[in-house]
Every structure is written in C-alpha cells, then in structure tokens.
Amino acid sequence: MIFESLQALLAPSSLLAVFIGTVSGVLVGGMPGLTATMAVALLIPVTFVLEPLTGLILMGGVYCGAMYGGSIPAILLRTPGTPAAVATAMEGYPMSRQGHGGLALKVSVIASFCGGVFSTFVLLMVAPILAIFALTFGPPEYFLLAILGLVGIVSMADDESSLVKALISGLLGLVIAVIGTDPISGQLRYTLGLTDLYDGVSFMPALIGMFSISQMLDLTSTKRIVTDTSTLQKIKREPFPKGLKKFVGLGSITGTVVGVLPGEGATIAAFLSYNFARQYSKKKHLFGHGNPEGIAAAESGNNGCVGGSLVPTLTLGIPGNSVAAALMGGLIIHGLIPGPELFSKYGVMTYAFILSLFLANIIFLFIGLTMAPYFARISLIPTPILIPVVCLFSLLGSYAMNNSILDIFVALICGIAAVILHRTGFSLGALILGLILGPIAESGFAQALIIGHGSYSIFFTRPQAIILWAIILVLLIPPIIQISRQSGRKKADVERQSDTSAE
Amino acid sequence: MKKTLTALLIALMMTPVLAFGAYPEKPITIIVPSNAGGSTDTTARLFIKSAKKFIPDADFVVKNVGGSGGQKGFEEIARAKPDGYTIGMIFTTQIVAHIVSKRADYTLDSFHIIGNMMQDPLIIAVPATSEIKTLDDFIAAAKAKELTVAVNGIGSDDFVAAKKFENHTGVTFNLLPTKGSTEQKAMILGGHIDASFMNVTQLHGQHKDGTARIIAILDDKRSDIIPDVPTAKELNVPVSMTATRGWVAPAGIDAEVAATLDKLVADVMSDKEFIEACEKDVMILHPMSGPDYKKYLVELQAETQKFYETTPW
Numbered sequence: 087m088i089f090e091s092l093q094a095l096l097a098p099s100s101l102l103a104v105f106i107g108t109v110s111g112v113l114v115g116g117m118p119g120l121t122a123t124m125a126v127a128l129l130i131p132v133t134f135v136l137e138p139l140t141g142l143i144l145m146g147g148v149y150c151g152a153m154y155g156g157s158i159p160a161i162l163l164r165t166p167g168t169p170a171a172v173a174t175a176m177e178g179y180p181m182s183r184q185g186h187g188g189l190a191l192k193v194s195v196i197a198s199f200c201g202g203v204f205s206t207f208v209l210l211m212v213a214p215i216l217a218i219f220a221l222t223f224g225p226p227e228y229f230l231l232a233i234l235g236l237v238g239i240v241s242m243a244d245d246e247s248s249l250v251k252a253l254i255s256g257l258l259g260l261v262i263a264v265i266g267t268d269p270i271s272g273q274l275r276y277t278l279g280l281t282d283l284y285d286g287v288s289f290m291p292a293l294i295g296m297f298s299i300s301q302m303l304d305l306t307s308t309k310r311i312v313t314d315t316s317t318l319q320k321i322k323r324e325p326f327p328k329g330l331k332k333f334v335g336l337g338s339i340t341g342t343v344v345g346v347l348p349g350e351g352a353t354i355a356a357f358l359s360y361n362f363a364r365q366y367s368k369k370k371h372l373f374g375h376g377n378p379e380g381i382a383a384a385e386s387g388n389n390g391c392v393g394g395s396l397v398p399t400l401t402l403g404i405p406g407n408s409v410a411a412a413l414m415g416g417l418i419i420h421g422l423i424p425g426p427e428l429f430s431k432y433g434v435m436t437y438a439f440i441l442s443l444f445l446a447n448i449i450f451l452f453i454g455l456t457m458a459p460y461f462a463r464i465s466l467i468p469t470p471i472l473i474p475v476v477c478l479f480s481l482l483g484s485y486a487m488n489n490s491i492l493d494i495f496v497a498l499i500c501g502i503a504a505v506i507l508h509r510t511g512f513s514l515g516a517l518i519l520g521l522i523l524g525p526i527a528e529s530g531f532a533q534a535l536i537i538g539h540g541s542y543s544i545f546f547t548r549p550q551a552i553i554l555w556a557i558i559l560v561l562l563i564p565p566i567i568q569i570s571r572q573s574g575r576k577k578a579d580v581e582r583q584s585d586t587s588a589e
Numbered sequence: 590m591k592k593t594l595t596a597l598l599i600a601l602m603m604t605p606v607l608a609f610g611a612y613p614e615k616p617i618t619i620i621v622p623s624n625a626g627g628s629t630d631t632t633a634r635l636f637i638k639s640a641k642k643f644i645p646d647a648d649f650v651v652k653n654v655g656g657s658g659g660q661k662g663f664e665e666i667a668r669a670k671p672d673g674y675t676i677g678m679i680f681t682t683q684i685v686a687h688i689v690s691k692r693a694d695y696t697l698d699s700f701h702i703i704g705n706m707m708q709d710p711l712i713i714a715v716p717a718t719s720e721i722k723t724l725d726d727f728i729a730a731a732k733a734k735e736l737t738v739a740v741n742g743i744g745s746d747d748f749v750a751a752k753k754f755e756n757h758t759g760v761t762f763n764l765l766p767t768k769g770s771t772e773q774k775a776m777i778l779g780g781h782i783d784a785s786f787m788n789v790t791q792l793h794g795q796h797k798d799g800t801a802r803i804i805a806i807l808d809d810k811r812s813d814i815i816p817d818v819p820t821a822k823e824l825n826v827p828v829s830m831t832a833t834r835g836w837v838a839p840a841g842i843d844a845e846v847a848a849t850l851d852k853l854v855a856d857v858m859s860d861k862e863f864i865e866a867c868e869k870d871v872m873i874l875h876p877m878s879g880p881d882y883k884k885y886l887v888e889l890q891a892e893t894q895k896f897y898e899t900t901p902w
Contacts, residue, residue, distance in 0.1 A: 127626030131634040134866075221779035267657075270766050272743035272902035274692075281664060281694075284657035348775040349768070403794050404774045411771065412626035419631060421869040423794040489654060529768065536765045537737050537781060 091437035095445070099140050104442050107144040108449040111151020116159055116167045118294050119483020122152035126412040130419060138420040139435045143442040145413050150446035152409075153352060153389045154198040154454065161190045161381070162464045163311075163476055165298035169290055169522075170352035170391070173360035173384035175297055176515055180376030185312045188462035189324045193378045194385045195454025197334050201386030202447040204338040205345060205393025209400075210440050216394075217401040220346045225537060226545050229530030230554035231347070232523040235354060237558055238361035239516040240565045249569055252516045255507065259520020262287055269529040270536075282492040291484035291493040292521065295500025296514055298480045302473045303505050311465040311472070330382045333363045337383040341390020348398050351407040352391040353522055359387030365561055374515075393443065400424055400436065612673055612846050616648035620669070620677035622662020624655035628790070629678055631870065632707060632834055636854075639863040643856045644849075658742070659683045660693060667695035671839040673846035676703070681833045685890040686744040689897045697886055701842045704854045705835035705882040707867075708875035709788040710808035711750040712818070714801050716780040724805045724824045727784065731760035736783035738762040739773045743902035744893075747773075747786040750807055750830035752896045754786075757828050777801045788832055789814060790871050807831070814871060833875065835882050851879055 094100060114125040125148045133141025156168030161178030174194060181190040208216065223231075236256065243252035265276045266286030277283040305311065337359035344355035363383035364373050373380055395406025396413075403424035405411035414424060422428060428436045464472075484497040504514055538544030545551055619637070623629045630653060637649040654662035662677065663684055669675035679700070687693035715721045721730055730736060740747035743766055751762055765782060767773050770791040776782045777792070778800050793814045795801040805821045806812055807830045821828050836854050838847065857863050858876045867874055877885060 124625060127624065127630065130626060130631065131638075134634075134638060221775065224776065224779060224781035269768065270743075272766070281657055281661050284660065348771055398775075402774075402778060402800060404778065405771055415626045415628075415631060419866075419870045421871075423797075423871070425794050425798040425800075427798075488656060489652065533765060533767070536763060539735070539737075539763065 087433045088437055088441075090434045091441055094139060094434060094438040095143075095441050099137070100143050100438070100442065101445075103136075103140045103143040104147045104445045105449060107147020108151040108446045109453065111148035111153075111446075112155035112158075112450055112453060113151075114148065115152030115155025115157075115171075117483065118159060118165050118167050118298065118480055119290060119486040121168055121290070121409075121487075122149050123408040123412050125152060126409055126416070130412070130416045133416055133419070138422065139438055141416060141420070142413075142435070142439045145416050146439055146443050147446040147449075149409050149413065150202055150389070150392055150443055151450050153202070153392055154195060154385070154450045156388075157194040157198065157381075157385055158191065158461055160297075161194060162187055162461060163298065163472075164301040165476060165480060166293055168352070168388075169293055170356045170388035171384075172293055172297065172353070172518060173356045173387075173515075174381055176360075176374060177377050177380035177384070179301070180374070181378070181381075182462075182465050183311055183313055184376055185465075186324065186376065187312070187465050188458050189326075190376075190378065190381055191458040191461055192326065192455065193330065193381045195451055195458065197330070197337065197382040197385035198389040198454070199447050199451040200334045201338040201341050201389035202392055203444060204386075205342040205390040206440060206443040206447070207393070208342050209393040209396050209443075210437075213397045213401050216346050216397045220348060220398050220404075220406075221402075222550055223347050224548075225530045225533035226548060227530075227550045227554060228347075228350075229527055229534055230545070230551055230558065231344075231350070231354075232527035232530060234554060234558050234561070235358055235361070235523045236519060236527070237561045238357065238364070238519055239513075240562065240569075241361055241364045242513045242516045242519070243565075243569070248511070251511055252513045255512045255514070255516035256520040258512075259517040259522075260524040261520075262292075262517075263521050263524025263528075266525075269525070270532045280492060282488070282490045286525065287496055287521075288484075288488055288490070288493050289521065290487045291497040292500045293518065294480045294484050295497035296504040296518065299477060299497060299501030300504035300508065302477050302480075303501060304508075305469050305473060308469060310468055327378045330378060333359075333367075333379045333382040334386045336362050336366070337386030338390045340383075341387035342394040344387075345391035345394020345406050346397045348404045348406055350526075352388040352395075352409075354526075355391045355394075356384040356388040357519060357522070359383040359390075361561075365564070389447075396440075400428055401426075612849055613644065613647050615674060616650050617673070618650050618652055618669075618675045620662050620666050620675065621651055621653050622655065622659035622666075622678065622680070623653065625651075625653045627655075628709075628872065629680055629834055632872065633678055635863060635866050635870070635872075636706075636857055638866075639857045639860045640853055642860065643853055658687065658744070660687045663687065664694050666837060667699035667839060669839045671701075671841040671843075673838065673842055673850065676836060676838045676850060679835055679837050681886070681889055682744070682746045682749050682893055685886060685893050686749075686897075688890060689894045690744060690902060697883070697890065699840050700837040701840050701847055702879045702883045702886070703836035703838060703847075703850050704858075704879050705833050705875060705877035705885070706854070706858065707834040707872050709790050709832040709834075709873060710806055710812065711746060711786055711830040711832070712789045712792065712803045712807065713754075713784055713786060713805045713821075714777055714792050714796070714803050715784045716777055716782075717800055717802055718780055719783070719802065721784070721804065722802070724819070724821060724826060727804055728758050728760060728826075730783070731758070731762065735761060735763045737765055739765045739767050739776055739782050739785040739787075741769050741773060741787065742766050743900075744897075746788070746830060746832040749893060749896060750828070751786045752900070753828050753830060754807075754826070757826060774801075790873070793871065812873070814873075831875075833877075833882075833885070835877070 156171035157174045159165040160171035160175035164179035178190040239256040243249040340359040341355040395410040398404040399410040666677035
C-alpha cells in the first residue's frame with residue numbers, strides 16, 4: 087500500500103500541491119493575524135474542485151508551512167506570526183538585535199524541520215497506540231497539564247524580573263483570562279456588555295500588542311533593530327551552535343505528545359518545550375537574551391504538534407487542535423469519515439497524505455535555509471520606515487483575526503501596558519502563560535470536580551494525574567531550592583552589612 | 590491630471606445610480622456566524638456553488654463572524670441594511686437562546702426568515718465499554734445514581750435536549766458543560782463520562798467503528814445514517830430535539846428581493862448536485878419554507894424560555 091501511496095504522491099499534481107501549499111503556508115504563517123487554521127479553512131471550498139488527495143496535500147502543506155512561517159517575523163521583528171511563535175520571539179528577537187538574526191532563522195528552520203519530521207514519523211508508525219494514550223487524558227489531567235505549564239512562571243524569573251514580579255505577572259494573565267463567558271455556568275464575567283468580549287480577550291491581538299507594538303514603541307529611540315551591524319556581514323559563515331540536538335529532541339517529543347492530546351494546541355506545546363529547555367539548559371542565564379536553545383526547543387515543539395495533532399484526527403475523528411479540525415472538515419466534505427477505514431479502504435490516499443507531510447517539511451527547510459540571509463536583512467531597515475509598516479500590519483492582523491474593531495484597541499492597550507510592565511521589570515512571558523493556560527486550568531478544574539461529584543480525590547487517584555504531579559514537582563523543586571538559597575545568601579549579606587554598620 | 594481624476598471619480602460615483610439592472614447587481618455578502626471550516630461554513634459554501642447555477646450573474650462573499658455562540662454574527666445580520674446584499678445563516682438553538690437570556694440585540698422579528706436547510710437530530714451516546722446498551726438501561730441507571738452527562742455549553746441544543754429528557758423521565762443528570770463536540774467525543778471515547786447528548790453527524794463515524802455507542806436518536810424517525818439506532822419515541826420516550834441551520838435576511842427587505850432569495854434557497858435545495866454533495870458530507874437536508882421555519886423558531890423560543898426560567902444561565 088505504501089508503494090501505491092508513494093506513486094500517488096509522485097504524480098505531478100500532488101507534487102505541485104505540496105509545493106504551493108507549503109510556500110503559501112510559510113507566507114500565511116509569516117503574516118501576523120493570518121493563522122494556519124484560517125488558511126486551511128479557506129482552502130476547503132477550493133478543494134471542492136480538486137481530487138480529494140490533491141486537496142488534502144495542499145492543506146497539509148499549508149499546515150506545515152504556517153507552523154514554521156510564524157517564526158520568521160517573530161525572530162526578526164518580535165512579531166509572532168502565529169501564537170505558537172511567541173516563545174521563539176522571546177529568544178529569537180534578542181539574537182536579531184545582536185546581529186545574529188540569520189543564525190536564529192537557521193536554528194528555527196532546522197528545529198522546525200526535525201520536529202515536523204519526527205512527529206510525522208510517529209503519525210506514520212504508531213498512530214493508533216498514541217490515540218489510545220490521548221484518550222486517557224480527562225479533565226483532571228488537562229487541569230494538571232495547565233498547572234505544569236504555569237510552573238514555567240517560576241523559571242521565567244531571572245535577574246531582571248524577580249520571582250515575586252513574575253508571579254504577579256502570571257496572576258495578571260490569569261485575571262485577564264477570567265474575562266468572558268464562564269465555561270461552566272455560562273454567566274458573563276466583566277464583559278462590559280460588549281459582545282466581542284463574550285469569548286474573552288482575543289489572544290492573538292493581545293500577543294501582537296504585547297510583543298510587536300510594544301517593541302515598535304521601544305524602537306522609536308533607535309535607528310535600526312540591529313545594535314551591532316558588524317556581525318551581519320558574517321551571517322553565512324557564522325558557526326552553527328553546538329549542543330542543540332538535545333533541545334530539538336526534547337521539543338519534538340513534547341510537541342508530539344501535546345499535539346496528540348485533543349484540543350491542546352501548538353502554542354502550549356511550544357511553551358512547554360521552551361520551559362523544559364529553560365530548566366535543563368546549562369546556559370540558563372542566556373535565556374531571555376537570545377539563547378538558540380530556546381528557539382530550538384520552541385520551534386521543534388510547535389512543528390512537532392503537526393503530526394501529533396493528526397493522530398487523533400485521522401484515527402478517531404477527534405481533531406487535535408483547531409487546524410486539525412479545519413483539515414478534518416476538508417476530509418469529511420469528500421465523504422472521508424475519520425476512523426479505521428481511512429487506513430484500510432482509503433489507505434492509499436491517507437498514507438500518501440502522511441508522506442506528503444515529509445515532503446512539505448523538506449520544502450520549507452530548503453526555503454528557510456536559502457532565504458535566511460535575505461530575510462535577516464529586514465533588521466537593517468531604518469526604523470522610520472520599519473515602525474509604521476510593522477504597526478500597520480500588526481493592527482491589520484489584529485482586526486483580521488475576528489473582524490473586530492475592539493481587537494485593534496486590545497492590541498494598542500496591550501502594547502502600551504507591555505512597555506510599562508517591561509520597564510518596571512515584570513515578565514511578559516509569565517503574563518502570557520497565565521493568559522493561555524488560565525482557561526484550560528479553569529475548565530479542567532471545574533469539569534474534574536463535576537465528574538468527581540465534588541470530590542478532590544479525582545486529582546490524585548488516576549495514574550496519569552500522578553505522573554503529571556511528579557513532573558510538576560520535578561520542575562518546581564530545583565528552582566525553589568535555588569531561589570531560597572539565593573535569597574538566604576542575600577539576607578545574610580544584608581545582615582552582615584547591617585551588623586557592620588551597627589558597629 | 591487632477592481634472593481627469595475628478596471626472597473619473599464622479600463617473601465612478603454615478604455608475605450605481607445610472608445602472609438600473611436587476612437584483613443582484615453587486616456581490617451578496619453571506620454572514621456565517623461561525624468560524625471558517627465548521628459545518629455551517631461548509632453549508633454556506635456548498636450553497637454558493639449551487640446558487641450560481643440559478644442566478645449566474647450573482648457573486649457571493651462569505652464573511653465569517655464567529656464566536657459568542659453565533660450571537661455576534663446574528664446581530665450583524667439583524668443590523669445590516671435590508672437591501673438584499675447582506676444575508677446570513679442562523680442555527681438553533683443558539684439563535685433563540687440568546688434572546689431568552691436577554692443578551693441579544695435582536696428578536697426573531699429582526700429577520701426575514703428565508704427558510705431552513707439542514708437539521709442535525711440529537712442523540713444519546715455512551716462509551717463503547719459502558720454497561721448501558723439500551724435507552725431502558727440508561728433510564729434505569731440514571732434512576733439508580735446520578736449519571737455524568739456531557740452537553741455542549743449551557744443553553745445549547747444538547748442542553749435543551751438533556752433538560753427535556755430530565756423533565757420527561759423524572760431523572761436528574763450531573764450535567765457537564767463542555768467547549769463543544771470535540772471535547773464531548775474525547776470524553777465518550779475515553780470513558781470519562783457516563784453519557785453525552787450530541788448531534789448525530791458528530792458521532793456516527795465512531796458509532797460505526799464501534800468506538801462509541803449511540804443508544805437512541807431524539808427524532809420522529811430513524812436516521813438513514815445510522816438505521817440500527819432506534820428513536821426515543823419507539824422506546825416510549827417521546828422526546829425529540831434537533832439542531833437546524835437556515836437562511837435569513839434583515840427584516841424590512843424589499844418584497845421582490847425577498848421573493849428572489851426565497852426562491853433561490855428553494856431552488857438550491859432541489860439541486861441534484863447540492864443534494865449529492867450534502868449526502869457525501871453527511872449533512873441532513875430538512876427543507877422548511879420561511880413561514881414554517883418562523884413558526885418552528887417561535888415555538889422553540891417559547892420552549893427554551895421555560896428552561897431558562899427554571900435554570901437560568
């Protein structure tokens with residue numbers, strides 16, 4: 087069957103579809119506000135007229151391309167093209183400022199490629215087994231997964247933003263996440279009577295504001311993004327950083343596992359892998375200042391989601407995230423109902439589709455590697471031209487997401503607030519973690535209590551929950567020991583000083 | 590140069606006034622109150638494909654206004670200029686649920702109801718490993734202990750169906766609101782809940798694959814998609830509930846334009862290619878004329894009102 091699938095994939099129409107899909111995916115991903123979900127959904131009517139396989143391949147290409155494409159503006163302009171690229175922006179943009187933008191882009195494309203290929207391989211080989219694993223996750227596990235992500239706030243604390251400030255930022259994110267409709271009772275919370283706020287503060291406009299617009303405001307005092315242009319000349323010859331393999335592997339596995347879980351998206355995958363990398367890196371102090379390890383983990387994480395999210399989609403008909411949901415819509419419209427039949431009766435097509443994802447990964451790797459030096463030149467554009475253009479696209483992207491004027495104001499308010507928070511040493515990363523994970527934690531917690539008929543024991547009796555508790559503790563204990571030691575040392579210093587001054 | 594530009598501008602502005610063509614003379618915007626890729630969106634796009642056969646000059650533009658249970662989109666249709674160039678889709682029970690919860694800026698009178706197109710009857714599903722095999726088992730189990738039953742959000746069609754079922758059989762469920770059918774499916778397949786009320790098109794594949802079991806369909810007759818599943822009525826539980834998807838235009842629309850639109854929807858509904866596409870996509874056609882659909886919506890609103898008064902959301 088694989089041989090026939092390969093034959094179907096090598097037909098000129100299929101090859102063309104992979105190419106067009108991937109290239110347009112990279113472009114869509116690179117535009118803030120245009121997401122992979124939107125692009126795949128808009129392709130569905132196009133696929134009416136195409137052969138089912140060609141249509142599917144086209145959508146798969148867009149999915150793969152967009153996941154990578156989001157990292158390009160994230161690295162160069164601190165404007166995440168997709169929400170999943172936020173963690174990439176946190177490390178990639180400082181690298182750009184130091185003149186290492188080209189290198190950051192290379193790390194990103196190679197990590198994306200590895201994550202994508204790994205997860206597609208998993209999809210090809212062990213999809214049914216993984217799907218069963220995904221089903222064992224219920225509300226209590228989703229609650230703990232959100233907590234696992236929130237633990238990352240502790241590691242966001244560094245010399246710039248103290249632990250207390252990071253926790254306050256995280257809490258602020260959780261508070262903003264409360265706005266909207268209560269997931270359980272359906273009551274409205276702090277929506278000010280605005281229909282646009284019924285679903286909560288839209289995530290993408292808030293991100294665009296906090297990262298892109300705030301950064302543009304910051305840049306007004308400089309001539310161009312790159313502070314030290316001397317390094318730019320050496321882009322092509324810059325040595326590739328060593329020791330990234332570990333982080334790419336970590337990201338690929340985390341991304342695939344999170345992707346397999348129905349409803350969990352690439353954004354969470356990227357953040358979780360980023361946090362794992364932050365915990366296990368030997369160069370912890372470099373995080374937040376342009377550490378390629380962070381890019382490697384985040385990008386392999388969000389691309390790892392691609393294959394992962396298709397596992398429950400194809401085998402069980404439960405889409406792994408919103409892009410997979412749109413892709414499933416494209417399958418069903420051709421009468422292809424996800425389930426075992428997809429792998430037997432329609433096996434030739436399904437396997438050709440999976441194999442096409444490998445091809446899509448190779449195509450964006452090629453595009454990324456050849457174009458990196460040219461893309462990197464964006465950071466040489468003088469700010470008087472760059473700032474208006476980026477701001478315009480940022481606002482356009484904020485609006486385009488939901489066709490909502492309110493979202494433009496969300497972006498602007500978040501932009502100004504972010505400048506103030508950043509200057510006063512509050513961590514934006516922590517805030518965003520709170521914002522993304524708040525709703526997941528809330529509905530997971532409430533649903534678990536309903537299922538457990540009000541008993542908290544449901545969080546401690548299930549084996550998956552216990553494993554998650556263990557990971558949470560493993561992640562939480564080392565930083566806490568470190569922080570308490572540091573503060574102990576500081577206190578001792580202060581005491582010694584006050585002793586001497588007393589004498 | 591400036592003169593020519595001004596002249597051109599004036600000419601451009603005059604054109605719509607001068608051209609007295611038949612409706613439609615410019616693109617018709619279709620407001621789809623859900624995000625691109627969903628089943629409502631797909632319905633609209635299948636409709637466009639077929640509609641062009643009947644009005645060859647017509648152009649259609651889909652505008653997705655998703656979120657807030659369709660409310661944003663419904664409001665945008667109601668607010669639009671009633672010139673026939675903005676029409677939209679509605680779906681139940683959300684369209685009336687927003688009215689009864691006093692959140693909506695519209696009422697059913699804000700719309701010219703063109704007609705209904707699709708329906709999606711509700712079903713009761715249990716995990717494949719569940720001991721519950723029939724509706725009788727289900728009622729007996731619910732009487733013995735409070736069953737955890739998932740619905741898609743409060744005020745949704747699933748919720749109304751579950752409430753109707755409770756009222757009729759006298760059982761009380763431990764209702765679990767979810768974010769939607771994806772979550773419900775995952776919980777049923779993973780065996781995290783006892784049962785779920787959802788739509789037939791959301792779970793028929795899993796039922797056939799044996800990864801979930803549908804024990805009853807809440808409709809007047811059995812579904813062609815899953816003919817092995819009995820209706821609740823057959824089993825002496827006369828509870829029926831369905832979700833509908835239809836077409837509306839803003840109220841106050843010109844009678845002639847309204848007639849054109851009504852005819853267009855009726856024409857599309859009888860188009861062979863459209864029917865075939867819907868069958869392939871497992872969409873269940875359920876034609877209702879404008880007045881019939883209006884009557885259905887008014888009744889549904891009254892019914893939903895009753896549940897809102899006992900358990901407001």
